Amino acid sequence: xxxxxxxxQRVADAISDARLxxxxxxxxxxxxxxxxxxxxxxxxxxxxxxxxxxxxRRTLRNLPRYLEQFAESVARRGGQVHFAPDAAAARRIVxxxxxxxxxxxxVKSKSMATEEIELNPALEAAGLRIVETDLGEFIVQxxxxxxxxxxxxxxxxxxxxxxAAMVRAxxxxxxxDPARLTQIARAYLRDxxxxxELGITGVNFGVAETGTLCICTNEGNGxxxxxxxxxxxxxxxxxxxxxxxxxxxxxxxLLSRSSTGQPMTVYTTLIxxxxxxxxxxxxxxxxxxxxxxxxxxxLGGDYESVLSCIRCGACLNACPVYRNIGGHAYASVYPGxxxxxxxxxxxxLHRNADLPRASSLCGACQAACPVKIDIxxxxxxxxxxxxxxxxxxxxxxxxxxxxxxxxxxxxEAAQGLLPLxxxxxxxxxxxAAPGPAAAWTHSRDLPAPPRETFRSLWxxxxxxxx
Amino acid sequence: xxxxxxFAPLRRSPAANPRSVRAGLPGVYNPPVRAALFVTCxxxxxxxxxxxxxxxxxxHFGCAVEFPPAQTCCGQPAYNSGFHRAxxxxxxxxxxxxxxxxxxxxxxxxCAAMISRHTxxxxxxxxxxxxxAERLAERTYEFSVFLRxxxxxxxxxxxxxxxxxxxxxxxxxxxxxxxxxLCASLPGEGPNGLRLxxxxxxxxxxxxxxxxxxxxxxxxxxxxxxxxxxATRAExxxxxxxxxxxxxxxxxxxxxxxxxxxxxxxxxxESLGLLEPAP
Amino acid sequence: MERDASRDSARHPxxxxxxxxxxxxxxxxxxxxxAPDDAGDWESSQIRQVSRADDLPARxxxxxxxxxxxxxxxxxxxxxxxxxxxxxxxxAQRIHVPPCDDGVLAGTLRKRVLAxxxxxxxxxxxxxxxxxxxxxxxxxxxxxxxxxxxxxxVCTTAGGQTRGSTLxxxxxxxxxxxxxxxxxxxxxxxxxxxxxxxxxxVNLITGPSKTADIEGVLVVGVHGPGALHIVIVDDL
Numbered sequence: 001x002x003x004x005x006x007x008x009q010r011v012a013d014a015i016s017d018a019r020l021x022x023x024x025x026x027x028x029x030x031x032x033x034x035x036x037x038x039x040x041x042x043x044x045x046x047x048x049x050x051x052x053x054x055x056x057r058r059t060l061r062n063l064p065r066y067l068e069q070f071a072e073s074v075a076r077r078g079g080q081v082h083f084a085p086d087a088a089a090a091r092r093i094v095x096x097x098x099x100x101x102x103x104x105x106x107v108k109s110k111s112m113a114t115e116e117i118e119l120n121p122a123l124e125a126a127g128l129r130i131v132e133t134d135l136g137e138f139i140v141q142x143x144x145x146x147x148x149x150x151x152x153x154x155x156x157x158x159x160x161x162x163x164a165a166m167v168r169a170x171x172x173x174x175x176x177d178p179a180r181l182t183q184i185a186r187a188y189l190r191d192x193x194x195x196x197e198l199g200i201t202g203v204n205f206g207v208a209e210t211g212t213l214c215i216c217t218n219e220g221n222g223x224x225x226x227x228x229x230x231x232x233x234x235x236x237x238x239x240x241x242x243x244x245x246x247x248x249x250x251x252x253x254l255l256s257r258s259s260t261g262q263p264m265t266v267y268t269t270l271i272x273x274x275x276x277x278x279x280x281x282x283x284x285x286x287x288x289x290x291x292x293x294x295x296x297x298x299l300g301g302d303y304e305s306v307l308s309c310i311r312c313g314a315c316l317n318a319c320p321v322y323r324n325i326g327g328h329a330y331a332s333v334y335p336g337x338x339x340x341x342x343x344x345x346x347x348x349l350h351r352n353a354d355l356p357r358a359s360s361l362c363g364a365c366q367a368a369c370p371v372k373i374d375i376x377x378x379x380x381x382x383x384x385x386x387x388x389x390x391x392x393x394x395x396x397x398x399x400x401x402x403x404x405x406x407x408x409x410x411x412e413a414a415q416g417l418l419p420l421x422x423x424x425x426x427x428x429x430x431x432a433a434p435g436p437a438a439a440w441t442h443s444r445d446l447p448a449p450p451r452e453t454f455r456s457l458w459x460x461x462x463x464x465x466x
Numbered sequence: 467x468x469x470x471x472x473f474a475p476l477r478r479s480p481a482a483n484p485r486s487v488r489a490g491l492p493g494v495y496n497p498p499v500r501a502a503l504f505v506t507c508x509x510x511x512x513x514x515x516x517x518x519x520x521x522x523x524x525x526h527f528g529c530a531v532e533f534p535p536a537q538t539c540c541g542q543p544a545y546n547s548g549f550h551r552a553x554x555x556x557x558x559x560x561x562x563x564x565x566x567x568x569x570x571x572x573x574x575x576x577c578a579a580m581i582s583r584h585t586x587x588x589x590x591x592x593x594x595x596x597x598x599a600e601r602l603a604e605r606t607y608e609f610s611v612f613l614r615x616x617x618x619x620x621x622x623x624x625x626x627x628x629x630x631x632x633x634x635x636x637x638x639x640x641x642x643x644x645x646x647x648l649c650a651s652l653p654g655e656g657p658n659g660l661r662l663x664x665x666x667x668x669x670x671x672x673x674x675x676x677x678x679x680x681x682x683x684x685x686x687x688x689x690x691x692x693x694x695x696x697a698t699r700a701e702x703x704x705x706x707x708x709x710x711x712x713x714x715x716x717x718x719x720x721x722x723x724x725x726x727x728x729x730x731x732x733x734x735x736e737s738l739g740l741l742e743p744a745p
Numbered sequence: 746m747e748r749d750a751s752r753d754s755a756r757h758p759x760x761x762x763x764x765x766x767x768x769x770x771x772x773x774x775x776x777x778x779x780a781p782d783d784a785g786d787w788e789s790s791q792i793r794q795v796s797r798a799d800d801l802p803a804r805x806x807x808x809x810x811x812x813x814x815x816x817x818x819x820x821x822x823x824x825x826x827x828x829x830x831x832x833x834x835x836x837a838q839r840i841h842v843p844p845c846d847d848g849v850l851a852g853t854l855r856k857r858v859l860a861x862x863x864x865x866x867x868x869x870x871x872x873x874x875x876x877x878x879x880x881x882x883x884x885x886x887x888x889x890x891x892x893x894x895x896x897x898x899v900c901t902t903a904g905g906q907t908r909g910s911t912l913x914x915x916x917x918x919x920x921x922x923x924x925x926x927x928x929x930x931x932x933x934x935x936x937x938x939x940x941x942x943x944x945x946x947v948n949l950i951t952g953p954s955k956t957a958d959i960e961g962v963l964v965v966g967v968h969g970p971g972a973l974h975i976v977i978v979d980d981l
Contacts (some may be wrong), residue, residue, distance in 0.1 A: 008682075011680070011682055011683060012682060015682050015683070015686055023685070023960070025690075026621040026961070027960075027961050028875075029665075030490065030961060032665070036970055042794060042831065043793075043794050044792075047791040047792055048788070048791070048792045050791075051787035051791055051792055054785060054786070054787055054789070058786075063773060063775060063777065064770050064771075064773040064774040065774075067766075067770050067773070068770050071762040071766055071770070072762065074762075075759075075760045075761055075762050076760075077942075077945075078760045079760060080760060080761060080763070080766070080918070081761070081762040081763060081766050082763045082765070082766065083763055083765040083766035083769050084766075085765075085769070094654075105611050132817075135956045135958045135959070135967055136956075138956035139958070139959075152957070152958060152961075153958070154730070154958055155882050157958050157959075157960075158960065159960050159962075162959050173796060176961040177963045178959040178960060178964050179962075181959060181965055182956060182959070182964040182966070183966075185967075186967060186968060188968070189968065190968075192876075193968075194879070205946075209938075210943055212943060215600055218955050218967075219954055219955070219958060219967035219968050219969070220954040220967060220968035221967070221968045223908070223912050223948065223968070223969065224912065224968050224969075226908075226946070226961075227908040227909060227912060229947075239735035244936045244938070245934055245943075246789075246931065246934040246935055246938055247930035248934055249789070249792065249930045249933075249934045249935075250787065250792050250931075252930060252949075253792060253794075253930055261955070262812070262951070263808065263811075263812070263894070263895040263896075264812070264895040264896075264897055264930075264949065264950070264951040265810070265951070266950065266951050266952050266953070266955055266969070267948055267950060267951075267954075267956055267969065268897075268948070268949035268951075269946065269947070269948050269949075270943065270946070270947040270948075270949075271944055271945065271946055272942075272944070272946075272947075273945050275946075276902070276905070276944070276945050277904070278904070278905035278907075279902050279905050279907070279908075279945060280873040280905065280907045280909075281873075281875075281907050281908050281909050282902065282908050282945060282946055284903040290766060292769065296769075296773060296776075299773070299776075299777055300776075305543075316548025320668060320669045320671070320687045320690060323690070324683055324686040324687060324690070325686075331469040343792050356548075357547070357548075357676070357679055357680070358680055358683065359673070359676065359911030360637065360669050360671055360672065360673025360677075360684070360687065361546055361637070361638070361671030361673055361674075361676070362637035362638075362673065363637050363638070363640045364667065364668075364669065366639070366640075367640070369739045380545070380546060380548060382548070383546075383547055383548025384549075384550050385548070385550040386548065386844070387547075387548040387549050387550070390548075395549070398544055398547070398549045398552045399552060401543070401544065401552065401554050402544060402552035402553075402556055404538075404547075405507075405538040405539045405541070405556045405559065406538070406555050406556060406558075406559045407538075407559075408535060408536040408537070408538060411507075411538040411539075415511055416632045418511065429716075429719055432529070432623060436678065436917075437678075437971070438677075439677075439678040439681045440677060440678060440681070440716075441685070441716075442681035442682070442685060443681055443682070443686075443688065443689075443717065443720065444685065444688060444716035444717040444719070444720045444891070445716045445717075445720045446712070446716050447512060447712070447715065447719075449511050449512055449514070449717065449752060450514060452511075453511055453513060453514055454505050454509060454511075454514035454518070454531070455510055455535065456503075457517070457518055458517075458521075458533050462518060462521050462533075463533070466849075
């Protein structure tokens with residue numbers, strides 16, 4: 001997930017794109033308000049969040065047991081269970097199933113896990129055509145773009161850009177009416193669905209008790225993908241389990257309310273095994289590929305709770321940093337606050353050390369998180385873990401600061417020097433500060449420190465109770 | 467190398483008498499609540515008037531205010547940026563300085579949150595210091611919380627603000643008080659009262675070292691926050707956090723916006739006639 | 746339930762858990778043998794939003810309409826007429842009525858609906874073949890349950906129902922018995938757990954198919970039905 005351009009450059013590019021910044025502001029603020037309204041309408045939402053956090057915690061604490069129960073349940077209902085220790089293995093397994101099925105045309109329902117393992121290029125290299133069926137992902141695919149949000153992938157695109165991509169890729173007449181564009185995509189994808197032989201989905205929740213896969217979509221593409229093809233491959237992270245069917249209730253109550261403010265996604269599909277003998281449609285083969293790719297390493301450690309994430313996107317919408325830089329600046333499949341944890345934890349901290357530092361730790365993400373992940377607290381831990389690799393100048397500055405702050409005499413001496421180092425202009429403000437303070441005056445002024453500090457005021461006038 | 471000392475638990479003072487407070491009579495605590503002021507490095511250096519206001523208001527309500535002169539910083543900047551060894555040393559100094567005092571009051575919610583949530587864990591390598599930090603965590607108060615919970619003062623009723631005003635909620639106060647609690651400490655909403663911004667808990671983009679590390683993002687966030695504050699059309703912003711104030715007033719000045727930022731202690735001291743109105 | 750399980754395993758002799766999966770679980774177990782299970786359990790009462798004491802059809806209707814569905818109330822006598830009026834309003838020509846149903850679209854009600862349709866200038870198909878399903882302008886089905894909290898209907902493949910009949914047509918008309926409405930999502934799952942083996946495909950359907958992917962503009966009818974009409978039959 002490392003990229004040629006550095007984080008700072010990507011941020012600069014994003015922030016200077018006024019159209020992008022405005023689009024992301026509008027979309028995320030709308031979602032924040034929808035989420036808040038739907039939580040306000042609930043009786044005791046805190047109790048539901050507690051229940052959900054508890055369920056995920058129990059799952060992670062007992063993951064071997066639940067994984068085994070899940071795998072056995074899937075197999076008992078006629079599904080095949082595969083295991084992929086890493087992305088390469090996952091790609092290999094999926095391509096192997098595809099090859100054995102003889103499929104030439106595959107459809108995919110939106111899935112973060114398949115993005116994580118970069119599945120599409122691998123399938124294409126294996127000679128398959130793979131078509132994204134979520135409207136946003138379809139547009140990303142035909143425009144050779146990347147998704148910038150885990151729930152609404154084209155949050156960064158205008159309708160005109162969508163229209164241009166559609167005209168280019170499928171040769172339709174130009175329209176930038178979202179309803180018309182949607183109808184054109186529906187007709188195009190209907191044809192694909194009629195002919196496809198392989199369906200690939202992610203999984204929102206896997207139920208250990210029953211071997212059930214829960215897939216949530218609003219458009220119905222998830223349902224089409226598990227109805228039309230002969231073979232269904234579901235790729236899921238090992239952390240996606242819940243112990244029992246009834247544990248889905250709190251999870252589903254929170255997922256779409258957190259994501260879009262809807263009480264439920266339009267289609268919550270529970271898949272238990274391939275089609276039964278008496279059923280007229282549905283896949284005849286079901287393959288569940290469980291993906292580790294760095295997840296099991298986190299079990300039992302400081303970062304275990306990151307695996308509780310249900311990928312609702314609430315923290316992205318709530319984050320004032322995401323709102324200003326959009327998803328692409330993170331250069332990861334998982335952007336936003338949770339992405340700043342997931343990306344370094346799964347793909348390596350040292351290549352992604354900028355991400356955990358790109359946060360004011362304001363806590364809006366934690367307040368929005370339906371499973372109560374302490375995102376700011378974990379970001380600080382990641383900063384701790386990468387502190388030694390920070391530039392020498394910064395480490396030296398911190399050491400100097402600590403040296404000053406551990407002695408009142410040194411502290412006061414530094415305080416006395418400050419007005420000499422930071423001189424205000426005639427208006428009493430510093431507009432371009434020297435040295436490390438220059439970063440401060442990049443976008444704001446600094447009031448010149450007053451001559452009299454509080455402690456001198458205390459000594460001269462306050463000490464005696466005047 | 468490090469000074470060793472014993473950290474005996476301190477006795478708490480008897481609770482204040484609520485009835486006399488309701489009567490609005492200063493100096494009614496017997497024995498008086500002895501409060502050590504942790505003014506914080508930023509308030510000390512940039513906002514001495516806010517510190518003075520805290521002292522005058524606390525004295526008005528009968529506290530004996532002490533200012534431990536050896537105090538510096540709580541260590542928050544290093545803690546938040548992951549330099550926990552440096553943060554630990556500064557936190558240890560803080561604990562040693564404040565350990566002898568009965569209770570600690572600070573005008574900064576983020577420093578109060580640092581002390582109550584993170585200082586003990588930073589000192590895990592020294593059990594005696596850690597225990598002292600845990601006890602200090604329990605008796606360290608943000609200024610408005612101290613007035614409300616220890617002195618039982620209804621600040622909302624005492625504040626006289628002669629113009630429409632808005633409020634900035636410091637994000638790092640999440641562990642100390644909620645947006646609702648902050649608003650409850652201020653006079654009510656109205657055209658000439660409190661005008662809430664659209665998203666009351668929106669971050670200003672300060673975040674300590676974040677403002678220096680990521681000046682572009684931080685600047686954009688400050689812009690968002692200032693837009694929301696300006697949309698209330700109030701020119702006075704109540705902001706109980708020196709870091710946020712420094713960021714917001716500096717950003718407002720850069721943009722040529724006429725917003726004034728005041729700590730609630732300053733407004734309270736002015737309302738009670740303890741400070742001359744700000745120039 | 747027993748029968749289903751044995752039939753499944755007979756039909757899928759090669760269904761299995763890969764050795765790599767088993768090895769991974771064993772390794773994880775060795776590593777995490779002593780992890781304490783310190784999370785408590787939750788109760789349905791903690792999370793319940795709607796209870797049996799509430800007016801369930803009314804709560805259902807409000808939630809379903811909020812999700813974009815149209816809800817009507819009817820009796821056994823008037824339900825067929827309700828279906829008819831929807832079809833007329835939607836100017837649907839080809840109507841699909843699946844051959845089997847695990848909800849209220851059976852027996853008398855089914856006869857009445859088919860009789861009403863036969864008097865209309867429409868083509869009615871009860872064939873589950875793709876060709877019939879894909880050309881339908883509207884489908885009329887029952888549902889196996891409904892949830893008042895979220896305005897959700899549950900449509901399954903139990904008894905050999907097709908997945909396509911509730912998915913392909915642009916208009917989906919559902920007949921729902923009043924007694925099928927459960928209060929809360931947790932009631933459905935609590936009950937589904939006790940009903941035995943789950944059907945291979947269960948859909949909780951809440952409103953018409955929709956997207957807001959393009960500039961956040963809400964558009965209905967992406968891949969599934971753009972119109973969802975629910976007729977609550979009060980005496981069933």
